Amino acid sequence: MHPAFSVIFLTTLIGVGQGVFLALFTGQSYSALELLPIQDSMRFYGNGAIIALVFLIGGLVASFFHLGRPERAWRAATQWRTSWLSREVIALPILMFFVFVYGAMQRFGWDQTLFTNTAGVTLQLSLVVATLGMLATFALFICTGMIYACLKFLQEWYTPLTVINYTLLGTASGFVLVTAFASYSAPELMRFYGIWSTIIIVGAFFTRAASLFRNNRIKAKSTLQTALGVRHNKIQQKSMGFMGGSVNTRDFFHHASLMFMKRMKWIFLVLVFPVPIILLWLGMSNNSTSILLAAFIVQYLGLIAERWFFFAQANHPQNLYYQTI
Amino acid sequence: MTQLALVIDLNVCVGCHACVTSCKEWNTSGSAGFMTDENPYGKDPTGTFFNRVQTYEIGEFPNTETLHFPKSCLHCEDPPCVPVCPTGASYKRESDGIVLVDYDKCIGCRYCSWACPYGVREIDETQKVMKKCTLCVDRIYDQSLPESERKPACVLACPTSARLFGDVHDSESDVSAVIREEGGYQLMPEWGTKPANHYLPRRKTRMRIHEDELQRADNPLNKEQRGPRGPIDAPTLDDSTSW
Numbered sequence: 001m002h003p004a005f006s007v008i009f010l011t012t013l014i015g016v017g018q019g020v021f022l023a024l025f026t027g028q029s030y031s032a033l034e035l036l037p038i039q040d041s042m043r044f045y046g047n048g049a050i051i052a053l054v055f056l057i058g059g060l061v062a063s064f065f066h067l068g069r070p071e072r073a074w075r076a077a078t079q080w081r082t083s084w085l086s087r088e089v090i091a092l093p094i095l096m097f098f099v100f101v102y103g104a105m106q107r108f109g110w111d112q113t114l115f116t117n118t119a120g121v122t123l124q125l126s127l128v129v130a131t132l133g134m135l136a137t138f139a140l141f142i143c144t145g146m147i148y149a150c151l152k153f154l155q156e157w158y159t160p161l162t163v164i165n166y167t168l169l170g171t172a173s174g175f176v177l178v179t180a181f182a183s184y185s186a187p188e189l190m191r192f193y194g195i196w197s198t199i200i201i202v203g204a205f206f207t208r209a210a211s212l213f214r215n216n217r218i219k220a221k222s223t224l225q226t227a228l229g230v231r232h233n234k235i236q237q238k239s240m241g242f243m244g245g246s247v248n249t250r251d252f253f254h255h256a257s258l259m260f261m262k263r264m265k266w267i268f269l270v271l272v273f274p275v276p277i278i279l280l281w282l283g284m285s286n287n288s289t290s291i292l293l294a295a296f297i298v299q300y301l302g303l304i305a306e307r308w309f310f311f312a313q314a315n316h317p318q319n320l321y322y323q324t325i
Numbered sequence: 326m327t328q329l330a331l332v333i334d335l336n337v338c339v340g341c342h343a344c345v346t347s348c349k350e351w352n353t354s355g356s357a358g359f360m361t362d363e364n365p366y367g368k369d370p371t372g373t374f375f376n377r378v379q380t381y382e383i384g385e386f387p388n389t390e391t392l393h394f395p396k397s398c399l400h401c402e403d404p405p406c407v408p409v410c411p412t413g414a415s416y417k418r419e420s421d422g423i424v425l426v427d428y429d430k431c432i433g434c435r436y437c438s439w440a441c442p443y444g445v446r447e448i449d450e451t452q453k454v455m456k457k458c459t460l461c462v463d464r465i466y467d468q469s470l471p472e473s474e475r476k477p478a479c480v481l482a483c484p485t486s487a488r489l490f491g492d493v494h495d496s497e498s499d500v501s502a503v504i505r506e507e508g509g510y511q512l513m514p515e516w517g518t519k520p521a522n523h524y525l526p527r528r529k530t531r532m533r534i535h536e537d538e539l540q541r542a543d544n545p546l547n548k549e550q551r552g553p554r555g556p557i558d559a560p561t562l563d564d565s566t567s568w
Contacts, residue, residue, distance in 0.1 A: 001439070011378075015516055019488075045525070056447050066434060066435075067432050067433055067434055068432065068433020068434070068435075068448060068452075068453025068454060069431065069432045069433045069453050069454065070432070072412070072430065072432045073432055075411075075412035075413070075414075075430055075432060076411035076412050076432055076434070077411075078411070078412060078413055079408075079410060079411050079412060082407075082408035082409070083408060083409050083410060083411045083436075084409070085409065085411040085434065085436050086411035086412075089411060126433065147436070150409075150441060150494075151405075151409075151440055151443040153405075153513075153516050154439070159411050174346060221515045221516075222442065222513050222515060222516075224381075226512070226513050226514065226515055227512060227513055228381060228392065228394060228512070229510045229511075229512060229524055229526065230381075230383055230392065230526075230527075232384060234383065234384055234385050235382070235383050235392075236382045237379065237380070237381050237382075238380045238382050238391075239379060239380040240377070241342070241345065241372075241377035241378050241379045241380070242374070242377065244364075244369060244370035244371045244372070245369060245371045246371055246372070246373075246374065247373075247438065247446075247447040247448050248444045248447065249530060251435065251438065251448075252444065304539065316439070316442075316444070317442045317443075317513065318442060318443060318444025320443075321379060321396060321443075321444055322444070323365045
């Protein structure tokens with residue numbers, strides 16, 4: 001497929017936003033159980049929610065560049081019964097609503113204690129909102145992944161690994177950003193987030209590597225023989241019927257060399273997984289926000305390469321009909 | 326239930342592209358809006374087409390055969406492009422099975438074109454909506470046309486009658502009969518899309534001659550011992566007699 005930058009930015013940016021929100025939720029639920037020191041809600045959770053919201057909005061803006069008719073985008077919420085894209089269009093604003101409410105509650109101190117048990121563990125209203133937001137986050141990850149994973153003839157995408165990778169890679173980038181954010185505004189949480197980031201990055205490495213392994217061994221179900229219905233081992237296209245370009249020649253192939261594809265694969269494998277882990281641990285041992293921020297930026301650049309490769313690797317069967325001018 | 330469709334006879338198609346040009350002409354003049362052509366006479370021309378004729382070479386020289394292969398929307402009975410549409414712009418008509426796009430609802434997200442394994446949906450770069458073969462829905466029901474012309478433009482244009490149009494669910498129809506009797510098949514059956522359009526394979530007309538057919542083995546004259554004597558290439562009476 002042709003990697004469209006609007007979709008690359010949409011999926012990576014909302015991934016960061018979702019990851020940041022999951023990190024805030026994780027931190028607050030740990031501190032509700034008194035496993036972590038309670039944070040100043042305004043500085044950490046409030047501002048953290050703003051960061052998450054900014055990334056989600058950035059993704060939403062990027063998505064509009066993919067549409068031919070953005071003024072009709074509201075219609076995309078109507079076919080949620082059948083279309084994963086429609087479900088994503090619904091899940092994203094729901095998540096943004098919960099993140100907004102959560103951020104407002106934390107920033108303006110509208111939080112309330114719902115109950116306190118005998119051990120002194122309290123349940124805050126904001127945590128209830130965060131739990132709803134967490135559910136919306138996972139729903140959005142599933143919708144985003146399923147948009148690709150439900151297309152059965154794009155065999156590279158037609159696997160649960162697609163959804164798992166979207167979830168883990170998005171979560172990882174968000175956790176890395178929150179690690180940098182915590183080193184600045186809540187230093188005692190830095191190590192907590194750093195360790196979680198490392199665990200998620202390692203997990204994401206194994207699932208992404210698994211999908212690379214799987215995709216290298218795919219046997220295409222469609223061949224020129226099934227595409228034409230001609231039973232002969234030697235079939236060669238002589239003409240696609242036109243000499244100018246068309247949507248068929250532009251949208252479904254990356255037009256990059258094999259060398260470039262290979263390079264992109266190694267670039268993302270290095271930038272998304274080992275480099276951020278090294279920078280994370282360097283940043284944590286030096287207590288340096290800038291190194292941690294560098295870890296996030298490097299990983300985000302790597303994720304752009306990862307998403308490019310994800311699209312470019314998918315081989316659409318329609319290309320069988322467009323092999324030569 | 327009705328399922329209108331085309332049946333394309335690859336045995337007859339000569340690859341003249343008349344269906345391509347007549348399709349473009351009819352549909353670019355329709356009420357649904359023109360079909361974009363960018364730089365038609367300049368560098369890198371590009372444009373929207375509903376129908377293409379492609380050419381393939383089967384086999385290796387000298388045993389080759391040329392296949393001209395027209396390809397347009399197959400109006401699948403289980404169209405993968407319809408459920409993925411987020412706006413409901415892409416739909417399959419209950420009444421006649423034609424898969425259509427509502428150009429007023431389409432947001433141009435291209436998701437349906439990803440979901441079509443045949444690559445028959447093209448986005449119009451000017452109107453920014455997805456377009457595809459309508460089976461000339463604005464023509465086949467037009468009461469102002471004589472009944473013989475209520476057919477898709479490509480079918481009427483084909484000089485060799487390689488394109489047949491009809492209801493493939495009606496087992497009495499011409500198209501059902503040729504699919505049944507001439508080995509009609511569907512493209513990429515592995516995806517379960519059940520294309521309504523069918524293709525008829527190239528069919529060779531061969532003369533099969535058995536050796537005993539060259540010489541009449543059961544010639545009754547032989548039984549009566551009055552058969553032709555001598556070798557078969559011996560001169561006959563006609564050869565030796567001057568009339």
